[in-house]
Amino acid sequence: MHILIIGAAGMVGRKLVNALLRTGTVAGRPIRRLTLADIVAPETPDFDGEVEAVATDLAHDGAAAALIASRPDIIFHLAAIVSGEAEADFEKGYRVNLGGTHALFEAIRRAGLERPYRPRVVFTSSIAVFGEPLPAVIGDTQCLTPLTSYGTQKAIDELLLADYSRKGFFDGIGIRLPTISIRPGKPNKAASGFFSSILREPLVGEPAILPVSETVRHWFASPRAAVGFLLHAAELDTGSLGQLRTITMPGLCATVGDQIEALRRVAGDGATKLIRREPDETIAGIIAGWPKSFDASRAKTLGFRAETSFEEIIRVHIEDELENRAPERA
Amino acid sequence: MHILIIGAAGMVGRKLVNALLRTGTVAGRPIRRLTLADIVAPETPDFDGEVEAVATDLAHDGAAAALIASRPDIIFHLAAIVSGEAEADFEKGYRVNLGGTHALFEAIRRAGLERPYRPRVVFTSSIAVFGEPLPAVIGDTQCLTPLTSYGTQKAIDELLLADYSRKGFFDGIGIRLPTISIRPGKPNKAASGFFSSILREPLVGEPAILPVSETVRHWFASPRAAVGFLLHAAELDTGSLGQLRTITMPGLCATVGDQIEALRRVAGDGATKLIRREPDETIAGIIAGWPKSFDASRAKTLGFRAETSFEEIIRVHIEDELENRAPERA
Numbered sequence: 001m002h003i004l005i006i007g008a009a010g011m012v013g014r015k016l017v018n019a020l021l022r023t024g025t026v027a028g029r030p031i032r033r034l035t036l037a038d039i040v041a042p043e044t045p046d047f048d049g050e051v052e053a054v055a056t057d058l059a060h061d062g063a064a065a066a067l068i069a070s071r072p073d074i075i076f077h078l079a080a081i082v083s084g085e086a087e088a089d090f091e092k093g094y095r096v097n098l099g100g101t102h103a104l105f106e107a108i109r110r111a112g113l114e115r116p117y118r119p120r121v122v123f124t125s126s127i128a129v130f131g132e133p134l135p136a137v138i139g140d141t142q143c144l145t146p147l148t149s150y151g152t153q154k155a156i157d158e159l160l161l162a163d164y165s166r167k168g169f170f171d172g173i174g175i176r177l178p179t180i181s182i183r184p185g186k187p188n189k190a191a192s193g194f195f196s197s198i199l200r201e202p203l204v205g206e207p208a209i210l211p212v213s214e215t216v217r218h219w220f221a222s223p224r225a226a227v228g229f230l231l232h233a234a235e236l237d238t239g240s241l242g243q244l245r246t247i248t249m250p251g252l253c254a255t256v257g258d259q260i261e262a263l264r265r266v267a268g269d270g271a272t273k274l275i276r277r278e279p280d281e282t283i284a285g286i287i288a289g290w291p292k293s294f295d296a297s298r299a300k301t302l303g304f305r306a307e308t309s310f311e312e313i314i315r316v317h318i319e320d321e322l323e324n325r326a327p328e329r330a
Numbered sequence: 331m332h333i334l335i336i337g338a339a340g341m342v343g344r345k346l347v348n349a350l351l352r353t354g355t356v357a358g359r360p361i362r363r364l365t366l367a368d369i370v371a372p373e374t375p376d377f378d379g380e381v382e383a384v385a386t387d388l389a390h391d392g393a394a395a396a397l398i399a400s401r402p403d404i405i406f407h408l409a410a411i412v413s414g415e416a417e418a419d420f421e422k423g424y425r426v427n428l429g430g431t432h433a434l435f436e437a438i439r440r441a442g443l444e445r446p447y448r449p450r451v452v453f454t455s456s457i458a459v460f461g462e463p464l465p466a467v468i469g470d471t472q473c474l475t476p477l478t479s480y481g482t483q484k485a486i487d488e489l490l491l492a493d494y495s496r497k498g499f500f501d502g503i504g505i506r507l508p509t510i511s512i513r514p515g516k517p518n519k520a521a522s523g524f525f526s527s528i529l530r531e532p533l534v535g536e537p538a539i540l541p542v543s544e545t546v547r548h549w550f551a552s553p554r555a556a557v558g559f560l561l562h563a564a565e566l567d568t569g570s571l572g573q574l575r576t577i578t579m580p581g582l583c584a585t586v587g588d589q590i591e592a593l594r595r596v597a598g599d600g601a602t603k604l605i606r607r608e609p610d611e612t613i614a615g616i617i618a619g620w621p622k623s624f625d626a627s628r629a630k631t632l633g634f635r636a637e638t639s640f641e642e643i644i645r646v647h648i649e650d651e652l653e654n655r656a657p658e659r660a
Contacts, residue, residue: 142473143474144474146493152489152493156489159482163482243475
C-alpha cells in the first residue's frame with residue numbers, strides 16, 4: 001500500500017505519519033511506501049519501506065499531476081492556508097485552498113482516464129463552514145453558511161469532493177475537525193490559540209493569557225483524536241455515505257471554565273493561578289461567531305470517537321507531549 | 331446606466347433585454363448602454379442608446395476582463411451549460427459553470443483594485459442545488475446537497491457570490507429559479523421538457539407526449555415571472571440579505587394533473603385530448619429526485635412575486651407567445 005500525505009509537515013500531518021509508522025498497516029494491508037508532501041519538504045522518518053519527502057505547491061501547474069503519477073492508494077489531503085491568512089490574503093487563500101484542492105482532484109480524475117484509478121481521498125474540512133446565525137447544537141444537516149473566505153473555500157472543496165466521488169473519480173471522505181486542543185508547541189497569534197495555551201503553558205509551570213470570559217463555549221478534540229479520525233476515515237466502508245461525503249467529527253462541548261476546572265483537577269491550584277485574565281474584545285468578537293456545539297450522531301454511528309472530558313484531553317497531552325510526566329501539584 | 335447581460339441569447343436573456351428596453355430604466359435610472367454577451371453574438375435590438383453584441387466564452391483567458399473593462403453598473407449573469415450537458419461533459423460543465431463564473435467574479439474584483447468599482451451582480455442559480463433526501467416543502471435554510479455536477483457548480487457559484495459580496499468586491503444577489511413553464515419554442519430532449527410541451531403544443535392544436543404520472547409534483551414559474559425576478563433583484567436593497575446572498579424564488583407547486591386541469595379550463599377537452607400518455611421510466615426516475623415544493627417566504631418578504639395558478643401561467647403564455655389569441659375551444 002502506498003500512502004500520500006499532503007500537508008505532512010504540519011502538526012497533525014507529523015502525528016499522522018508517526019501513527020502510520022506505528023501501526024504499519026491500513027485496513028489490514030501493510031504500508032510499503034510513504035510520500036510526504038508539503039510546501040517545505042517534511043522530515044523523512046525511519047521507515048523500512050520506501051519513503052520520500054517532497055516540497056511542492058499543489059496550486060502550481062503540474063504539481064498535483066506529479067504527486068499523483070505514482071498512483072498512491074490513499075491520499076490524505078491536510079494542506080491549507082489557515083483561516084486568518086486566507087482572510088488577510090484573499091488571492092493566496094483561493095489559489096491554495098480552492099485552486100490547489102481542485103487541481104489535486106483533477107489530477108486524480110485525469111490519471112483515471114489513462115487507466116482505472118480510484119484512490120481513497122481523506123480530506124480535512126473545518127467547522128468554519130458554519131457561521132451565524134446557528135442553532136445552539138448544530139445537526140448533521142445544517143446548511144453551509146461560511147462567514148470567512150477560509151470557510152467558503154472548505155465548503156466548496158466539500159462540494160467538489162462529493163461530486164468527484166459521485167462520478168467515481170475517487171472514493172472521497174471529508175472530515176470536519178473540531179478545534180484542536182491542546183495544540184503542542186509555542187503560543188501563536190491565532191484567535192483560537194488561547195484554547196490550548198491556557199492549559200499547555202500552566203502544565204509546565206509557565207503563565208498564560210485568557211482573553212475571553214470563562215463562559216465562552218466551544219467544540220474540541222485532542223490531536224490524538226484528530227489522527228484517529230483520519231485513520232478511521234481511511235479504513236471506513238464509504239458505501240453508506242451516499243452523497244453526504246463530509247462528516248462533522250465528534251468532539252467535546254466545553255466552556256473555558258470547564259477547561260480551567262479540568263486543569264485544576266489534574267494539576268492543582270498552582271497551575272490555574274498561572275492563567276492571567278486580559279480581556280481582548282477583538283478576540284472575543286471573533287470567537288462569538290463560532291459554533292458552540294454539534295450533534296455528531298452520524299460520525300458516532302460510523303465509529304468515529306473523541307474524548308468525553310477535558311481531563312481526558314489534558315491526560316492525552318501529558319502522555320503524548322510531556323513524556324507522560326505528570327505535572328507537580330502546587 | 332450601463333447594463334451587461336451575459337447569456338443574452340438564451341430564452342430568458344432575450345426576454346430580459348426586451349423588458350429592459352420596454353421600461354428604459356432600472357431603479358429609476360435611465361439605461362444609456364447595453365452590452366449583450368453570449369457564446370454566439372446575440373441579436374442587436376433597436377435601442378436609442380449605445381448597444382453592442384459580443385460573442386465570448388467567459389472561461390477563456392481574458393474574456394471576463396474584456397467584458398468588465400467598460401465597468402457596467404449592473405451585470406446579469408445568466409450563462410451556463412445546462413444540466414444534462416454538464417452531466418454528460420464533466421470538463422465542459424466545470425470549465426464554464428465554475429471556471430467561467432469564477433473568472434467573471436475575479437475580473438470584477440481586479441477591476442476594483444485599480445479604482446473603486448462595486449457593480450450589482452445578479453446571478454441565476456437553480457433548485458438543482460437541492461437533492462434527495464429532501465423534505466416535502468423545502469425551507470430557506472435547507473442544506474445544499476446537489477446530486478448532479480450542474481447543481482454542484484451552481485452551489486459553488488452561490489458560495490463564491492456570497493464571499494465576494496461579503497468582501498465588498500461587488501454587490502451580489504443570486505436567485506434560484508423554479509422550472510420555467512411554459513417555455514416557448516420547440517420540444518427538446520431535456521427531462522423537464524414535457525412540463526412545458528404538454529401545454530404548449532395542445533394550445534396550438536398539436537399533440538404532446540406525457541412520460542410520467544399525473545401525480546408528479548413540481549415547482550414552476552412562467553418566463554415572464556423569471557424576468558420579473560431578475561429585474562427586482564437588480565433593484566432590490568441588498569442591505570438586509572446578510573451572508574445569505576442567494577434566495578429561492580417563489581413559484582407554483584403543482585402536479586401534472588393540475589397542469590392538465592388548467593389547460594382544460596382555458597382551452598377545453600379538445601386540447602387535453604392531444605396529450606398522449608407514453609410512460610418513460612428513465613424520465614420518471616430523473617424527475618423523482620427533484621424538489622417538489624418550497625416555502626419561499628424569504629423571497630416573498632423581499633417582494634418577489636410569481637403566479638399563483640396554472641391558469642395564470644397559461645394565460646401569460648397566450649399573451650406573450652401567441653399574440654394574445656385565445657385557443658379555439660373544442
